[in-house]
Amino acid sequence: MALAEQLKPAVAAATEELRARFGDRLSTAEAVRRHHGTGEAYHPVSPPDAVVFARSTGEVSEVVGIAARHKVPVIPYGTGTGLEGHTLAVRGGITLDLSEMNEILEVSVEDLDCRVQAGVTRKQLNAHLRDTGLFFPIDPGADASLGGMAATRASGTNAVRYGTMKENVLGLTVVLADGRVIETGTRARKSSAGYDLTRLMVGSEGTLGVITEVGLRLAPVPEAMSSAVCAFPSLEAAVNTVILTIQSGIPVARIELLDKEGLSAVLDYAKLEGFEIADTLFFEFHGSTAAAAEQAEAVRAIAEEFGGSAFKWASKTEERAALWEARHNAHYAILARARPGERTLSTDVCVPISRLADCILESKADLEETGFWSPVIGHVGDGNFHMAPVANYDDPEENRRVQAWHARMVRRAIEMGGTCTGEHGVGTGKMPYLEVEHGAAVEVMRQIKRKLDPDDIMNPGKVVEP
């Protein structure tokens, strides 16, 4: 915290200036600061010195301009649902809360696209789209803001068919570290016009600029959507079913894995009954009625080969919603089983699908040997899975043991040709692994960071240290 201490006088001066401009839309109240400095996961609480609630790109530019003059940190904040400490004010500074920038600016049904302010959440957008025949397919579970989802390159359960934020962001409005406002991308579906600044900003986690508006692709609501649950005799059998499904090119919309422990926690938390407690796959099929039925039959035949149970179907909207709601609350379901003082280290890796079974089984066995417990939950169609060991992270010894396991898990994934994070982002939690994964390329990331944010004020202490 030495750096945060050094910054105090500058932060105080910036805060004064911001208060004069923003009045009671700037808060230094303890509760507000603490709320904005608390993540969903195990990272220590790190409150900012002040929180500004901005309402427009112009206001964001003013805030960043003032922060830039005083060389103090600016931390963009959407819904605070990130899992790697992205919104923690690790050096203090000004948190820029964008939740009041929640206007849906334009929807073009003809062009299957829309433009929203960064604080619009995915559920808000989908509610707005209800009668248009379109939906926004990316679904990371949490009702995250679309600016935040762009900033972390989020994905989630639908990515196997619809892609991630990388594929679905058409363009952005971004406020840079000196207050400049740029527009990236266009409404064209594809372009070869210059460097892909949209993709540079997507996944930059607020360290290169603040995303204030997002242009998004939308998808037509399929004629038929049906969900099925299938229990397997082993984790390996379930994963092998996934591998063969993907290799066969069956365009499944979602394939989610919950291991026995994960399913049990999720069902308990959601008070759902009538499911066999086993290593389980949740499927969703989208398409014309005939195409969805054909996909389901093809997957059923594969599952049967690996000893899968009969499919348990949910085709009605409410049934499907209940099933996915239960799945999405996995994070809270796991926390519900924690003892007082315990939290989770929610981590995700992603590997080539041929290595998925090995990576999951080895990581699980390793955690058991380490003396901790975690469910395995995965967007397995992409080779992406999550573990979240429950432990008392304030106990240095427990923390050390879980972190050592975590390091082994991440290195295992990278050695298998994978990545240290499939969708959560780097934040503070994955910084130690960026160099392991990218080697000399990290220096290029640092060069870009230094050029675009020479005073290191944009969400400092995340992704890369310049």
Add this chain to the structure above:
Amino acid sequence: MALAEQLKPAVAAATEELRARFGDRLSTAEAVRRHHGTGEAYHPVSPPDAVVFARSTGEVSEVVGIAARHKVPVIPYGTGTGLEGHTLAVRGGITLDLSEMNEILEVSVEDLDCRVQAGVTRKQLNAHLRDTGLFFPIDPGADASLGGMAATRASGTNAVRYGTMKENVLGLTVVLADGRVIETGTRARKSSAGYDLTRLMVGSEGTLGVITEVGLRLAPVPEAMSSAVCAFPSLEAAVNTVILTIQSGIPVARIELLDKEGLSAVLDYAKLEGFEIADTLFFEFHGSTAAAAEQAEAVRAIAEEFGGSAFKWASKTEERAALWEARHNAHYAILARARPGERTLSTDVCVPISRLADCILESKADLEETGFWSPVIGHVGDGNFHMAPVANYDDPEENRRVQAWHARMVRRAIEMGGTCTGEHGVGTGKMPYLEVEHGAAVEVMRQIKRKLDPDDIMNPGKVVEP
């Protein structure tokens, strides 16, 4: 050419050093230089001072290292099939020919991916994949190198279903301007681990580094592939069929438009008979037998609404191949109708699909008023179309008139929410329009260029001037 003259002594010194290292794999022969300095389109011939034929990433790094020490231009060269002057040595310097880097390094059938050297062409890759059940779907027409396709963010006829190089490159090996070698991306299907350097390099056209290896996603060969041709009473009717098809979410693999003039040129050149000469759509349907048939029926019903003819089918591999071969040779078919001394200005724009009919019809009418002729050929499922006015570009007055039309066409597309190039890239030809499209964001591109290539040696005079 003043700059090229100033560079001569440095280029001579670099060439001498390179000759000592590469022997007869360096050429200064007039014919070789001229070949490497000639584009496919209207741009003036601009030969490099020397051409080096590299065989490995290490050799590329050596060449760039020597060029960097002497501060002379390096121009990466694959097959020379770019259409915007990407490989022209506009300031002289060293062309780095990568065509001998044509090894397919790895194919993983299980993971549906591969890794190739940059000089491997897409046809070479697909021939290699023939018995694997997989294929590489991106098809820009020309048998381009995969390094070149990555560098220009190429796409083509299959992009509406399979995406562009942006979506299909998993990772790259890149030699930077100081000779450093980096690896970007991993083999994971998705990642949130740091800045997306892969996407920064894809589409950077050799101005930020030389791509020497490419990791690619592959797609399973569908059970059924069928192509159909449908004639329409007007261009508008054809385009409206496309719009409704896309809006209905029908997962068509290709939808190509050829207007009456384009079809006539293409059929003549390919000596194909039995087609009605009309504004025409070429469709291709991929999927299970049932799914492909269902898609075709849905599209047929839409086409009928707009007065489309009965579908003329090609389901056999050879028939389909003949049809697409004819389409792919459109560029040469147009040239075949040119008089001596005439060439084409082959340009492409991409707009939101709701504006596609307007953009095509206005651009076509404008060209007629300007007194020139061009077919309209489009990957219309993405809102992308091409025009290629035939003219004598050595005649200053003809050149001026066509360029003025070109400027109006590009501005029209940008005003409609589109882009100045959907897939050809910026090269030298689209540089005047980058600022029109991206405004203040171009300065960020320049900042990145200056940081990663401070001496402006990487394919200088393309994309952005630092």
